[in-house]
Amino acid sequence: MNLLSGASFERLQGAIDTSNLRQKVIANNIANADTPNFKRSDVSFESMLEQEMDRNSSSLIGNRTDSRHFYIGPQSGSMVSPQVTTDETTVYNNNLNNVDMDKEMSQLAQNQLKYNALIQQLNHDIKMKRVVLEGR
Amino acid sequence: MNISNSFNISASALTAQRLRMDVVSSNIANAETTRGRYVDGKFEPYRRKMVVMQPYQEGSFASALQSELGEPDVGKGVKITQIKEDQAPFKQVYNPTHPDADSNGYVSMPNVDVLKEMVDMISATRAYESNVTALNASKSMFMKALEIGK
Secondary structure, eight states: OOSSOOHHHHHHHHHHHHHHHHHHHHHHHHHTTTOTTOOOEEEEOHHHHHHHHHHHHOSOOOOOSSTTSOOOSOOTTOOOOOEEEEOOSOOOSTTSOOOOHHHHHHHHHHHHHHHHHHHHHHHHHHHHHHHHHHTO | OOTHHHHHHHHHHHHHHHHHHHHHHHHHHTTTOSOSEEETTEEEOOOOEEEEEEEOOOOHHHHHHHHHTTOOOOOOOEEEEEEEEOOOOOEEEEOTTSTTOOTTSEEEEOOOOHHHHHHHHHHHHHHHHHHHHHHHHHHHHHHHHTTTTO
16 A cells, blocks of 8 residues: 555655755855855754664653653654754854865765765665566 | 755856956956046046855745745855945056146056956856856756656
8 A cells, every 4th residue: 555655765755855955055055155254054864864763773662642642752653854054163264154165065976976876776666666566 | 845946056156156257357357447437527546346245045034934834944045245346545656658647647546456356266266166066966966856767
């Protein structure tokens, strides 16, 4: 029934969305490389996802007997959403701007490769499902 | 999520850097212009122009709506808000044969320092290049997304 909504499929979707968001953030950092007082932003997702998955393996889970109860421990089907953080603490340039062009460029390349890998993985998933459907 | 937004961000930077380049060109072209403006019956030399850049922000309603919708706030690129004139004093050059020389033989020349302009030009060129790289990266990601499910 849930052919296209497995956990890995949703995680892939979340990762692709995050990659898109990161592309925007990096593009904005590069665009503002000469803007006085601009502070660079970052997208954190992988570390949060890791935390969430670690939490999934922890044993303490609160038993909810009422819909008004708080969640204790991991929630089933909870999705991590990416966060944009701005680095206000450093100063790299004379004009209080902290965009490091080398860092942005390498992150741009890294993000692009990651995006390609994710799309490839997604296509692989779809191809496997197609094999099941067509039976050959 | 809308990837075309990252195109717009890079495009805004390309526009801004191009304008910066135009201003540098104008400054260099007018480095010897003694009749930049006619003020009170007298010619004034050309004044060096400078650009003021600022991160592009949308109106408060749009950003408030976006944060209510739970979408993370990403910047919207860059824009040039102002072209300012340098108020530094004009260079005085002794040249009695110049048509705009004063009674002592001194001519007011524009306050353009060609060295400064060259540095600014290199900076604008490099910034333009890196934004083109970012734009190409966005483009190839977009093309890759079209391959989903092929």
